[in-house]
Amino acid sequence: MNAKFRDLLLTTFLAIVLGLGLSAVMILFLGKNPLDAFGLLFTSIIRDQYTFGDIFVKATPLIFTALSFAFTFKANLFNIGAQGQFYIGAVIAVWSSLLMGGKVPGPLALLIVLILTAVGGGIWGALIGYFKARFNANEFLTSMMSTYVALAIMNYLLRTVLMEKKGEYPQTDALNESVWLPTFVPGTRLHIGFILAVLVAVGIWVLLYKTPLGYRIRAVGYNADAARMSGIDAKKLYVIAFFISGALAAGAGYTEVNGVQHMLLQGFNPDIGSAGLGIAILANANPIGIIFASILFGALNVGGTIMGQMSGIPSSIIELMEGFVMVFVILSYFVRARLENRREKRKLQKKVEE
Amino acid sequence: MINLLIVTVVMGTPLLYGSISEVFAERSGVMVTAIEGIFLMGAWAGFVGAYLTKSLLVGVACAIGAGVLTAALYGWITVYLKQHQVVTGTAINILAVGMCSFLQRVIFGVPVSPLTVTPLPMLPIPLLSKIPVLGPVFFNQNILTYLMYLIVPASYFLLYKTSIGLIIRSAGENPEAVDVAGINVDRVRFILVLVAGVMGGIAGAFYSIGYLGMFTTNMIGGRGWIAFAICFLGNWNPKGALAGTVVFGFTEALAISMQSSGGGFFPNELFIALPYILTIVLTITRKSFNVPAQLGVPYKKEN
Numbered sequence: 001m002n003a004k005f006r007d008l009l010l011t012t013f014l015a016i017v018l019g020l021g022l023s024a025v026m027i028l029f030l031g032k033n034p035l036d037a038f039g040l041l042f043t044s045i046i047r048d049q050y051t052f053g054d055i056f057v058k059a060t061p062l063i064f065t066a067l068s069f070a071f072t073f074k075a076n077l078f079n080i081g082a083q084g085q086f087y088i089g090a091v092i093a094v095w096s097s098l099l100m101g102g103k104v105p106g107p108l109a110l111l112i113v114l115i116l117t118a119v120g121g122g123i124w125g126a127l128i129g130y131f132k133a134r135f136n137a138n139e140f141l142t143s144m145m146s147t148y149v150a151l152a153i154m155n156y157l158l159r160t161v162l163m164e165k166k167g168e169y170p171q172t173d174a175l176n177e178s179v180w181l182p183t184f185v186p187g188t189r190l191h192i193g194f195i196l197a198v199l200v201a202v203g204i205w206v207l208l209y210k211t212p213l214g215y216r217i218r219a220v221g222y223n224a225d226a227a228r229m230s231g232i233d234a235k236k237l238y239v240i241a242f243f244i245s246g247a248l249a250a251g252a253g254y255t256e257v258n259g260v261q262h263m264l265l266q267g268f269n270p271d272i273g274s275a276g277l278g279i280a281i282l283a284n285a286n287p288i289g290i291i292f293a294s295i296l297f298g299a300l301n302v303g304g305t306i307m308g309q310m311s312g313i314p315s316s317i318i319e320l321m322e323g324f325v326m327v328f329v330i331l332s333y334f335v336r337a338r339l340e341n342r343r344e345k346r347k348l349q350k351k352v353e354e
Numbered sequence: 355m356i357n358l359l360i361v362t363v364v365m366g367t368p369l370l371y372g373s374i375s376e377v378f379a380e381r382s383g384v385m386v387t388a389i390e391g392i393f394l395m396g397a398w399a400g401f402v403g404a405y406l407t408k409s410l411l412v413g414v415a416c417a418i419g420a421g422v423l424t425a426a427l428y429g430w431i432t433v434y435l436k437q438h439q440v441v442t443g444t445a446i447n448i449l450a451v452g453m454c455s456f457l458q459r460v461i462f463g464v465p466v467s468p469l470t471v472t473p474l475p476m477l478p479i480p481l482l483s484k485i486p487v488l489g490p491v492f493f494n495q496n497i498l499t500y501l502m503y504l505i506v507p508a509s510y511f512l513l514y515k516t517s518i519g520l521i522i523r524s525a526g527e528n529p530e531a532v533d534v535a536g537i538n539v540d541r542v543r544f545i546l547v548l549v550a551g552v553m554g555g556i557a558g559a560f561y562s563i564g565y566l567g568m569f570t571t572n573m574i575g576g577r578g579w580i581a582f583a584i585c586f587l588g589n590w591n592p593k594g595a596l597a598g599t600v601v602f603g604f605t606e607a608l609a610i611s612m613q614s615s616g617g618g619f620f621p622n623e624l625f626i627a628l629p630y631i632l633t634i635v636l637t638i639t640r641k642s643f644n645v646p647a648q649l650g651v652p653y654k655k656e657n
Contacts, residue, residue, distance in 0.1 A: 135638045323451070330442055331431070331437075
């Protein structure tokens with residue numbers, strides 16, 4: 001194992017431990033024993049098959065939104081709008097599933113829904129890239145604001161055309177069972193969306209590191225001017241990168257609608273985008289690392305919820321844990337750079353001495 | 355119509371606090387991407403302080419304290435440890451949500467009825483408030499709004515007419531020159547991040563105790579980001595920030611009045627989304643941006 005990789009594992013692990021440790025201190029303020037609370041958190045997630053499976057159910061959409069942020073990040077672009085792309089994906093997924101459910105054979109319908117969702121979310125995302133390429137519009141701002149627009153669109157549709165037949169609540173009817181993503185572990189909610197997410201993460205890794213397109217994206221991210229000099233069309237890449245990024249975030253909408261909720265309702269997963277961004281940070285924007293970081297966040301989510309139900313600790317402890325872990329992970333970037341720096345110096349010194 | 359203008363000034367006040375503080379920090383080279391979290395912590399601490407002591411003044415002081423603490427964490431990581439500003443801001447914004455909803459529970463448990471405080475009173479200014487139209491719109495507001503009237507010209511003067519302003523602007527354009535002059539670039543930037551904490555804290559308090567008299571964790575709902583956007587769209591200039599605030603304050607006022615009157619032909623959601631659509635449209639159409647040269651770039655001394 002080389003020194004750099006060892007540092008990465010060690011500092012990230014320390015960051016997670018410190019982040020959780022600080023959250024434990026916060027639990028003291030509630031007058032509860034943090035050791036009991038964390039004991040409960042860890043034992044509860046392995047107490048039965050259903051709960052354990054839920055870790056991966058929760059991790060699934062996070063893998064998608066984290067990939068969405070990480071992908072544009074590699075091109076030094078900021079897609080802060082994964083939440084909105086997720087909403088657009090969820091709307092398209094539920095709409096097309098409602099139309100096809102029970103009429104088109106399940107597997108075929110699921111495939112068509114997936115394609116429509118990815119393309120729709122991709123177009124919504126590509127607009128941000130297009131605005132950047134054509135008008136030099138700051139993608140940080142436009143992607144940020146696009147989330148609120150997407151939310152308004154979703155809420156509008158939920159109380160008009162997509163509203164349930166009963167017409168009582170702003171939510172859709174339940175999907176026909178034929179368009180549910182099948183589960184693959186008996187006794188759990190774990191659906192094949194998780195496998196899809198893992199495959200997509202691996203696919204994104206291959207795309208980024210083993211293909212010419214990925215090379216060009218990383219080149220633009222590393223040094224846009226140099227990339228342009230060498231003949232890379234940065235503007236076209238902006239649109240492509242944001243299309244892929246949007247399609248990835250929309251994938252979270254697909255797995256949540258067809259895999260978990262089997263319907264769409266108001267206030268649907270409001271912080272999946274920011275959690276995804278946090279995971280991308282935790283994983284250093286590495287697609288494979290994102291799988292593991294998402295599982296960690298999934299576990300915190302499941303464990304934190306149970307902890308809240310059983311010991312009266314509010315479920316906001318989840319956000320607190322995630323926030324602290326993220327801050328410590330950023331600090332670990334700093335520590336790693338220091339370690340690397342010191343190693344270089346020592347190497348140099350050795351050479352001078354020789 | 356007069357009512358619409360009154361609400362414009364009300365909704366514009368916190369946006370102006372936020373965007374002007376952002377102008378200062380960004381002119382020195384740091385984007386305060388933790389602004390949403392600073393607003394939220396200010397709103398929360400302002401409410402808690404005011405509720406527990408029954409003093410709105412203590413509330414505002416608590417809001418400033420919480421804003422500064424949040425900003426200090428952000429400034430330490432981005433200015434001194436040179437970490438990525440967007441990434442750090444996102445982490446702190448999530449932490450802020452967890453922190454204030456958790457501490458809210460620690461302090462108040464699960465209250466039976468919603469907790470409220472009486473918001474800051476309107477203080478009509480004698481004589482001036484009697485002027486038709488202008489009087490009720492500008493001179494029958496709360497103390498934080500009056501304070502804001504002073505901040506705009508003062509900040510313009512400070513930024514363009516004083517040597518401090520020159521140092522701030524140079525830190526964002528040519529930090530080496532500032533360094534050569536014997537001034538610590540990082541310290542300048544860190545202080546301005548703290549100032550953004552003060553003003554962002556006040557802005558947050560405006561939402562909780564200046565206007566609604568209550569606190570919910572989603573009450574900021576992207577307003578920090580709107581202030582952030584106004585700074586960009588206003589070309590990093592206090593005058594531009596003022597113009598942007600008027601536009602956004604008016605859009606918000608319009609959204610509020612449309613929501614209460616039903617909106618007529620257009621769906622409510624259109625008005626809710628209006629400020630955000632406006633930001634996108636303005637970002638696209640704005641041609642010449644005067645971006646500070648070193649915006650977002652940590653200053654690293656050559657050695």
